[in-house]
Amino acid sequence: MAQAGVYGRRLGEPLQLKDAPSLITRTLRSAELAVTETRNDSPVRDMSGSLPADDAYLVSLKFRDYDDCECWEQGRYVTKSNIRRGATYLYDLKRDPRYVIDKPFHSIFFYLPRSALDDVARQAGAPRVDELAYEPGIGHDDGVIRHLGASLLEALKRPEETNQLFVDHMMLAFTAHVAQTYGGLRRITAPARGGLAAWQAKQACDRLASDLGGKIRLQQIATEFGLSVGHFSRAFRISTGLPPHQWLLQQRLKVAKQLMAARDLSLSEIAITAGFANQSHFTRVFSAVVGVSPAAWRREMHRPARSES
Template identity: 70%
Template sequence: MTRAGAYGQKLGQFLHLKDAPPSLVTRSLRSTELAVTETRNDNPEPGLSGSLTAEDAFLVSLKLHDYPDCELWERGKCIMTADVHAGTTYLYDLKRDPRYVIDKPFHSLFFYIPRSALDGIAEQTGAPRVDELDCRIGVGHDDTIVRHIGASLQQGLRRPDEANQLFIDHMMLALTAHVAQTYGGLQRAVEPSRGGLAPWQVRRACDRLESDLGGKLSLQAIAAELGLSVSHFSRAFRISTGLPPHQWLLQQRVKAAKQLMSVRDLPLSEIAISAGFANQSHFTRVFSAMVGVSPGAWRRQAQGSSGSET
């Protein structure tokens, strides 16, 4: 079973789901695994949820469906009932055995953040270690950043073959840093302003990204080659190129596709795979969003302009 499947299975059992829900996993902080899982059941069997393994880790949950009169449990006891509203963020400490009564349709995103990931964020930013997160039971937060990151990752959860690992790494790193600062009081150490990468580092990073247009290479692997932390590499790469790594890679995919469409009369499905896209529909969506026209229309325009010049 894949790591993503294992996380999905764990939450599926917790929520009594028949099938393991989709998950995405990243290892960007001290080789620690972070995961996001989407859970939904429109017709659940009433009963108390299962228990998750007690560990020094946290769940950040973005609720996507209203859940009135939610009966909340900790450490084997019913603590309170609370109305849960769609769009609200809740935090759970897995050491406290958080559970709730499942008796209504639910739909949520769960972000799994182990303690070691919070320690990694503190270490990379030169800040003191985060002691605890704000995991008060029944207390929801109106968090626009979590909503934005959740909406972005939902596309990858629903189309895992199209998920760009660099993008997953980037978003999960951003989420962990945000949670540490907003709910753990992380204070970045005052440090001198850092510039971009050295020219040789830019060349090395770009070469590595271009060698894997499919986007399976992780941020951690590239940063490690340059002797940098993931957060420093991501920030410096953006300063040097004007784009975060995952967006720079998308531009290279589109550039490669344009070259193939310009010099070869290949089917768009073959061009999509050659340029690092999961399939033709993925290619069409990304290309259209970035270029403003579909691949087919762009090729017709390119062929028409070249024909008029001959």
């Protein structure tokens, strides 16, 4: 199936990039969301190419200063401004946003189609978001986008280690934040306060535990219960104390500990069996959460108990 959204190659080529890694989610019923890293340390001076026209926005987090950025929309010069690292910028893909490329740049771009904003409004029982409020070339100091962007940048560096539930969770949070902060979304219906029914919680946990690799999508599980992704995620957290992607991480670690305690498997075999991408991924996550490396944990587990004299 051909790519439809403005991310990955369709975003990278107009910015002189041969490689523009992306993470994609279909968390919302009618929308495909994505985040793309764009970096060029030695660009050729030129106007950026036109991006494909789309009823969608790009929301960009900048990781590098870019002085005197000359911005254009609909074929006309708009403004020149100094872009600062950590700032958030919005672009309307219906307005042919372009800029003069004459310095190194490093950013990530969230692709946010109109259909995603409509889905979030429906789930919140709120009126449709009209247009996002932004001024071309004017940045925002947005702490939420900085946090989400930094987390997703790490995921873009190691896509083979990134589970789909994490991407789904982060992009759902991003969409809700943008709709509220820049679209004026205001919830009318009160959010569901209760958790899942006991049988639902058990079934959801069993479903997640059956795929420790984390390839299953939140949308798929939520649909099985007839719930929106947002409602399911909130209810799951109430019932278990953790969002789905963090619950799955705890299950991975639990399985890994069981294997290290009971079986003579290599750490590489344990890593794969417990749903990690490889031994390096397993070691890094285990050490960060548990406080010691898997090898050290295993040695301590199998050390003979000292006898009392």
